[in-house]
Amino acid sequence: MAAQTSTKFKAGDRVRVSSREHKGHHRTPWYVKGKSGVVVKAHGAYTNPESLAYGGSGEPAVQLYLVQFRQKDLWTSYGGPDSDNLCVDIFEHWLEPA
Amino acid sequence: MPAVHDRGGVPFDKPIEKSDHPIQDWEVRIDGLRAVLARKGLLKTDEMRRAIEALPREKYESIEYYAKWAEAVEAILVEKGLVSKADLDRRMKGQTR
Numbered sequence: 642m643a644a645q646t647s648t649k650f651k652a653g654d655r656v657r658v659s660s661r662e663h664k665g666h667h668r669t670p671w672y673v674k675g676k677s678g679v680v681v682k683a684h685g686a687y688t689n690p691e692s693l694a695y696g697g698s699g700e701p702a703v704q705l706y707l708v709q710f711r712q713k714d715l716w717t718s719y720g721g722p723d724s725d726n727l728c729v730d731i732f733e734h735w736l737e738p739a
Numbered sequence: 740m741p742a743v744h745d746r747g748g749v750p751f752d753k754p755i756e757k758s759d760h761p762i763q764d765w766e767v768r769i770d771g772l773r774a775v776l777a778r779k780g781l782l783k784t785d786e787m788r789r790a791i792e793a794l795p796r797e798k799y800e801s802i803e804y805y806a807k808w809a810e811a812v813e814a815i816l817v818e819k820g821l822v823s824k825a826d827l828d829r830r831m832k833g834q835t836r
Contacts, residue, residue: 665789666785666788666789666792670745670747671741671742671745671747672747672748690785690788693783693784693785693786694783694785694786694788694789695786695789696783696786696819699785715748716748
């Protein structure tokens with residue numbers, strides 16, 4: 642795996658998930674697209690599934706983050722407590738500063 | 740509407756089927772085939788996922804877990820020209836040539 646040392650985000654940073662259209666294989670669930678959350682942890686760089694899925698090498702590796710969202714931000718009719726969260730692993734190229 | 744596999748939070752009017760069943764011989768064989776192909780560098784997990792996600796919605800909704808794997812293995816092997824669809828279809832009908 643190619644070393645990619647620079648990370649764009651760190652724990653505590655507020656980020657927004659891109660809502661851009663993407664037809665091919667990707668691992669960003671629909672319900673977080675366009676939503677804002679907080680980086681919990683930088684996992685390190687992983688080969689890119691958007692390339693691996695089509696027989697590619699997955700290089701260059703991409704930083705992966707654990708991002709925490711408030712459930713009530715994700716679901717308009719959410720009935721649980723405000724403190725409920727959902728954490729999702731999201732690759733750096735799907736994130737922008739919020 | 741999200742793609743068929745991207746279903747987190749999508750309402751579902753039936754209770755989730757939680758009962759288990761003994762693993763079937765063909766399911767073990769599909770897993771074995773997938774593992775051998777992966778070991779030989781002919782099939783990646785992400786390719787499997789992409790092929791499963793590409794199943795027509797009706798098929799995706801109606802077939803079970805390992806049947807999706809079987810469909811995906813076939814799709815990738817055919818795509819890479821490692822087997823031909825015609826050959827597979829012949830063998831499935833019990834013809835050897």
